[in-house]
Amino acid sequence: AEETLILVKPDGVARGLTGEILRRIEAKGYTLVDLRLVDADRELLAAHYAEHEGKPFYEPLIEFMSSGPTVAIRAAGERVIEGFRSLAGTTDPTTAAPGTIRGDLGRDWGLKVQQNLVHGSDSPESAERELALWFA
Numbered sequence: 001a002e003e004t005l006i007l008v009k010p011d012g013v014a015r016g017l018t019g020e021i022l023r024r025i026e027a028k029g030y031t032l033v034d035l036r037l038v039d040a041d042r043e044l045l046a047a048h049y050a051e052h053e054g055k056p057f058y059e060p061l062i063e064f065m066s067s068g069p070t071v072a073i074r075a076a077g078e079r080v081i082e083g084f085r086s087l088a089g090t091t092d093p094t095t096a097a098p099g100t101i102r103g104d105l106g107r108d109w110g111l112k113v114q115q116n117l118v119h120g121s122d123s124p125e126s127a128e129r130e131l132a133l134w135f136a
Ligand code: ATP
Pocket: 057, 061, 089, 090, 091, 112, 113, 114, 115, 116, 118, 119, 120, 122
């Protein structure tokens, strides 16, 4: 089956929402193939977020992602890439649809970076690249 990289970002881990987020992934029927707690270093984060280098939120994003442990999940299932992004909701937690992880559990903290609880790969190519980085 298709695989994706899901991250419970440091805000999700710090708020004790890892279990709730895993529950939603499993309740949807996706399989947890591998899971680890990672203290992401700058090198990993720069590789993961290479496409955003130079954007105004890039430095705050790297800082935020370095602020505590992240839970990295290798999840599998039919159309899991698209399916998890649908479960996660849109980037901005204020306007993410209720029923989604970001819509139900996220809020705007008035910071330079959206602390939006989760990440999910956005294509098969990204999934392959990101899984290799986080599960090296
Ligand atoms: P989505 O693709 O659903 O928007 P994503 O996590 O893939 O979610 P990206 O566009 O890849 O979002 O951005 C990476 C991360 O950078 C976001 O999840 C968010 O934490 C932060 N971010 C993105 N855009 C902004 C923005 N305009 N202002 C503040 N933070 C942002």
